[in-house]
Amino acid sequence: MSDPQNDTNLATSANPADERRAQLAALIPDAFTEGKLDVAALKRALGEAAVIESGERYALTWAGKANAYKVLQTPSTATLRPERDKSVNFDDAQHVFIEGENLEVLKVLQKAYFGKVKLIYIDPPYNTGSDSFIYPDRFQESKEDYLRRLNELDDDGTLMREGFFRKNSKENGHYHSNWLSMMLPRLYIARNLLREDGVIFVSCDDNEVHNLRGVMNEVFGEENFIAQMVWEGASKNTADQIGVNHEYVLVFARFRSSVPKVWALAKDGVAPILREVERLKLQHGDDFDAASNDLAAWYRANKATPSFANRRFRYIDKNGVYKEDDPTAPGGRKFKLINPKTGAEIPLRANRGWAFDQVEFSKLVEQQRISFISSISIMVRRYLHETDTLTPQSVFYQPARSASERLEKFLGGSFFDYPKDDEVIRQFVEMATDSNDESCIAMDFFAGSATTSHAVLEQNSRDGGQRRFVAIQLPEPVEDETIQKAGFSTIADIARARISKAIQHIASKADLATPPQLGLGFKSFRLTPSNFKQWRGDFIDTPEQLAEQIQLFAKGEKEDAQVEDMFYELLLKFGQELTTPVETLEVEDGKVFAIHERKMLFVLESFAEAMIDPLVAMKPREIIVIDGVFQDSDMLKSNLDLQCRDAGIRFTCI
Numbered sequence: 208m209s210d211p212q213n214d215t216n217l218a219t220s221a222n223p224a225d226e227r228r229a230q231l232a233a234l235i236p237d238a239f240t241e242g243k244l245d246v247a248a249l250k251r252a253l254g255e256a257a258v259i260e261s262g263e264r265y266a267l268t269w270a271g272k273a274n275a276y277k278v279l280q281t282p283s284t285a286t287l288r289p290e291r292d293k294s295v296n297f298d299d300a301q302h303v304f305i306e307g308e309n310l311e312v313l314k315v316l317q318k319a320y321f322g323k324v325k326l327i328y329i330d331p332p333y334n335t336g337s338d339s340f341i342y343p344d345r346f347q348e349s350k351e352d353y354l355r356r357l358n359e360l361d362d363d364g365t366l367m368r369e370g371f372f373r374k375n376s377k378e379n380g381h382y383h384s385n386w387l388s389m390m391l392p393r394l395y396i397a398r399n400l401l402r403e404d405g406v407i408f409v410s411c412d413d414n415e416v417h418n419l420r421g422v423m424n425e426v427f428g429e430e431n432f433i434a435q436m437v438w439e440g441a442s443k444n445t446a447d448q449i450g451v452n453h454e455y456v457l458v459f460a461r462f463r464s465s466v467p468k469v470w471a472l473a474k475d476g477v478a479p480i481l482r483e484v485e486r487l488k489l490q491h492g493d494d495f496d497a498a499s500n501d502l503a504a505w506y507r508a509n510k511a512t513p514s515f516a517n518r519r520f521r522y523i524d525k526n527g528v529y530k531e532d533d534p535t536a537p538g539g540r541k542f543k544l545i546n547p548k549t550g551a552e553i554p555l556r557a558n559r560g561w562a563f564d565q566v567e568f569s570k571l572v573e574q575q576r577i578s579f580i581s582s583i584s585i586m587v588r589r590y591l592h593e594t595d596t597l598t599p600q601s602v603f604y605q606p607a608r609s610a611s612e613r614l615e616k617f618l619g620g621s622f623f624d625y626p627k628d629d630e631v632i633r634q635f636v637e638m639a640t641d642s643n644d645e646s647c648i649a650m651d652f653f654a655g656s657a658t659t660s661h662a663v664l665e666q667n668s669r670d671g672g673q674r675r676f677v678a679i680q681l682p683e684p685v686e687d688e689t690i691q692k693a694g695f696s697t698i699a700d701i702a703r704a705r706i707s708k709a710i711q712h713i714a715s716k717a718d719l720a721t722p723p724q725l726g727l728g729f730k731s732f733r734l735t736p737s738n739f740k741q742w743r744g745d746f747i748d749t750p751e752q753l754a755e756q757i758q759l760f761a762k763g764e765k766e767d768a769q770v771e772d773m774f775y776e777l778l779l780k781f782g783q784e785l786t787t788p789v790e791t792l793e794v795e796d797g798k799v800f801a802i803h804e805r806k807m808l809f810v811l812e813s814f815a816e817a818m819i820d821p822l823v824a825m826k827p828r829e830i831i832v833i834d835g836v837f838q839d840s841d842m843l844k845s846n847l848d849l850q851c852r853d854a855g856i857r858f859t860c861i
């Protein structure tokens with residue numbers, strides 16, 4: 208978690224350009240003078256040979272690219288409002304669902320989630336010619352007007368009324384440009400959110416794969432490219448020339464050198480066997496014959512599962528579960544193999560050779576990895592846990608139909624067209640994250656029916672991981688009447704319903720082998736205008752500037768601002784994650800929100816003189832109070848300020 212004490216940039220949705228400038232200044236301080244970039248000094252620092260002066264160059268460019276960068280750099284004045292009634296287990300939940308336009312949401316999240324996300328999977332509109340998405344294509348419109356429209360959210364945070372969410376048809380003169388202008392700022396912030404060892408997977412097809420690769424090279428750097436995966440689907444016999452039955456997933460790292468060298472996928476059906484073996488070892492102790500017999504019975508009871516294909520692994524010893532393998536092969540080594548225990552030679556069958564040399568063999572005997580069937584016949588023990596993974600491959604097959612059918616069955620109706628296959632996304636989660644990584648966050652900001660959230664929950668339930676998801680989805684209206692009748696007005700409603708069901712399902716399957724997941728539930732938020740009267744975040748860098756800005760308004764919060772809404776807005780502005788554990792304290796009849804073991808206190812509802820001593824006695828590092836609670840009593844405010852100064856507590860009045 209970021210340290211609020213060292214966090215000086217308080218009230219903004221962080222500006223990506225500022226972050227990069229700071230990084231460059233840290234790397235090449237001599238290229239900056241009085242906080243500004245000195246291009247000549249930068250050239251000197253890099254060496255003239257590394258600089259392109261003018262003329263032809265390799266570049267990806269499109270109509271509106273400069274505008275897309277400007278859009279990216281404008282801070283958001285929106286916030287996220289908690290919606291308890293749309294959440295599951297709100298107070299303890301470790302997962303987050305956000306209803307809103309993703310670029311605005313990403314900007315709002317940027318400060319609190321900067322460098323914290325381990326994996327991002329997105330499945331953006333492919334730009335097929337009939338896709339709708341949000342793009343700035345009114346080139347005659349000034350940047351200011353565009354941004355004003357973008358920031359003036361409807362009350363429900365949708366932006367729909369302004370006509371931003373539109374079909375981008377192939378006839379549109381800026382067909383590719385619009386798509387690239389939509390993708391660039393979102394990818395840029397996505398990169399900022401990724402941890403050093405973070406990775407991003409982006410689905411697309413032939414419509415834009417060439418442009419996507421170009422823009423990702425620009426944003427992430429070509430050196431961070433990991434793979435262009437080919438996802439093969441069902442064959443198509445209806446095409447004119449060639450049936451295109453595949454799409455792509457581009458995989459990039461934030462820093463490729465920080466990503467683990469080896470990624471692996473568990474072989475299907477192996478995890479339940481390993482869990483059962485652990486259970487049998489606990490039950491039977493050293494009686495490995497009894498454990499092996501019970502394991503054989505377990506395989507018979509699980510004939511219909513993928514585990515059954517591994518039934519040759521049916522013997523248990525102290526090292527694990529193994530199968531007996533022939534230690535010879537046609538091309539193996541031919542020599543006189545000696546049993547190190549008896550000194551006798553072990554005969555070799557005709558036309559075969561040994562799979563090891565004498566030294567390796569003696570070591571295997573010592574490790575009890577050789578079974579002596581008789582004094583002259585041996586088998587080698589191959590353990591399941593040593594052969595239980597596969598290296599993910601860049602080409603894989605998974606037809607779309609099965610995912611649609613599974614989702615329809617799961618939700619009890621056909622509510623969402625073309626969901627991605629949750630099993631494939633689960634494998635992305637499995638290969639690129641670690642079950643022991645307690646701070647793993649997986650994000651999807653084109654969530655659709657929430658396949659990624661489902662996949663994260665499923666992977667956690669398989670390997671006991673505590674990965675958390677953040678899903679973002681536009682409240683795109685549902686047109687189909689049958690779907691509306693089923694109670695869904697928007698795709699966000701469908702996504703929430705799926706996550707709730709997945710949570711119920713996983714909670715109901717928890718048993719000894721798969722213990723309950725911590726924080727199983729999700730906090731639902733909605734993008735809304737700020738609770739405060741216009742944050743001018745663009746020039747606020749210090750608490751003093753923040754306070755000064757707030758002074759411009761007699762009362763910073765809006766008349767109808769709800770206390771919990773303001774609290775979550777401030778959490779984000781102070782760089783704290785939405786799932787930060789919160790304590791609600793009663794202090795002398797006043798309500799106080801406390802986080803980080805009471806090191807940070809928020810007073811947002813009411814304040815009285817009697818609260819000062821108990822608050823100071825808690826020895827927080829920081830107390831944040833909204834001005835309205837002092838009810839125009841400067842005396843009360845200065846008393847609190849003075850006592851905080853005396854106790855070395857940072858006091859911020861908002």
Ligand SMILES: C[S@@+](CC[C@H](N)C(=O)[O-])C[C@H]1O[C@@H](n2cnc3c(N)ncnc32)[C@H](O)[C@@H]1O
Nearest residue numbers: 308309330626627653654655656658680681683
């Ligand atoms: C192709 S679908 C994703 C499907 C998803 N992978 C699944 O398996 O269900 C893309 C989704 O992104 C949403 N979307 C498009 N533009 C968006 C935006 N600017 N902000 C948030 N969501 C957006 C659309 O509403 C749509 O549901």
